[in-house]
Amino acid sequence: MEAKIKNTPARLAITQLFENTDSPIDIEQIIAFLRSKKLKTNKVTVYRIVDFLYKNEIINRLEFGEGKFRYEVKKEDHHHLVCSNCDVVEDVSDVFIDKFEKDIAKKGFLVKSHSLEFFGLCKNCQL
Amino acid sequence: MEAKIKNTPARLAITQLFENTDSPIDIEQIIAFLRSKKLKTNKVTVYRIVDFLYKNEIINRLEFGEGKFRYEVKKEDHHHLVCSNCDVVEDVSDVFIDKFEKDIAKKGFLVKSHSLEFFGLCKNCQL
DNA sequence: TAATTATATGCAACTTAGTTGCATTTGTCA
DNA sequence: TGACAAATGCAACTAAGTTGCATATAATTA
Incomplete structure (x- = not known):
């Protein structure tokens, strides 16, 4: 049986963001979005949620030579x-x-x- | 007229390393090589030499999803x-x-x- | 609807990769 | 063998990401 996920405000907001965003975003942009939604989620939490989505193959992790990762929802190759x-x-x-x-x-x-x-x-x- | 490059021990060793290495290496490996040659070059210097080689298009910069860069001598596509x-x-x-x-x-x-x-x-x- | 509890979060402190300013050293060339 | 630009070292810094641990909360169940 799988771990049950809790629908916390941060997770819901981040999922929503990925669903509505077309280009690959970084952690900073996610935090900015959360702030705009009045959520002052800690960056550690953001990293953990993104990590979860990545490990569960909901999002892809990309590198554009910037020295940091970007993420986008998985879609067709x-x-x-x-x-x-x-x-x-x-x-x-x-x-x-x-x-x-x-x-x-x-x-x-x-x-x-x-x-x-x-x-x-x-x-x-x-x- | 171009900037004249000084053939310092660190630069010579790093150039030699790139010429004799086939797979992409990271800064840590370069420092290890220098140590093995009894050169205790500061990491800042290593970054600067690699940067120079990269900007002068002698080496390529790569990312393999590790959260750091790797370098290799430029060769055919x-x-x-x-x-x-x-x-x-x-x-x-x-x-x-x-x-x-x-x-x-x-x-x-x-x-x-x-x-x-x-x-x-x-x-x-x-x- | 209150208690329970696994899951999630926040905080502080840490790691790793890479950078900057500035004083000192060292190749090179005249 | 000076002179001087180029290179280096040091210390302190930034930015991205991580860890341990105590606390909070969503979801289940009595």
């Missing part, structure tokens, strides 16, 4: 276009990686997950 | 197979990403760089 100028993150759907993974399997490596991100300039920031 | 069990890192050559980047360009995003890593189990660790 996709990758990110990260603008180095304005930090906008766009999604791109997966097309090729499956094939790639088959080639790798032939070499004897068992792929469990992958990460693919593109860095550059979005439409606006090229002007 | 390739990706990594990271074993979650024994931390061995294998290289795979790039096949598809160029095509992918062309598709992305059509959408108006200007790709400057990308990162692609696969996580899973190497041959040995599957037994």
Whole structure:
């Protein structure tokens, strides 16, 4: 039998945030959101809730070379276009990686997950 | 005229290390190497040398979801197979990403760089 | 609806990765 | 062998994330 989860205000708010947010967010942004909802949740609690969601495969953990993690709700296999100028993150759907993974399997490596991100300039920031 | 670089013992040793190392290493490993060479270089200096090599595009900076950076000498476009069990890192050559980047360009995003890593189990660790 | 209790939280203190300012040292080149 | 820019060391700092432990609270059940 699974551990039963308690629907605390912090957990409900964070779940709601992830459901309504499209781009990958960091702990700081989560705390800011909680503050805006008048919840003064301790950062330790935030880390623990995020950790729980991550370990239960509800959210994904990403790194964009910033020296910290970002999180987003798990969705269909996709990758990110990260603008180095304005930090906008766009999604791109997966097309090729499956094939790639088959080639790798032939070499004897068992792929469990992958990460693919593109860095550059979005439409606006090229002007 | 470019800044003239001084060939200090630390810089020479670190350059040598990168030239002789195949898999991506972190700051801790660099310091361990320096110690093994009887150099008790301060960590600040190590960070500064690595930073210099990175900014001068001699080495690449990578993230494998560990909450820290790893570095390797720049070489032909390739990706990594990271074993979650024994931390061995294998290289795979790039096949598809160029095509992918062309598709992305059509959408108006200007790709400057990308990162692609696969996580899973190497041959040995599957037994 | 009150007692029970596992689950969740807050706090303070800690760790690890990386950074900054400033005084001192050291390669290099003339 | 000076002179001086470049590099280093030190100490103190920041930022991200973690741990132990005491307290609080959501949810169950009597």
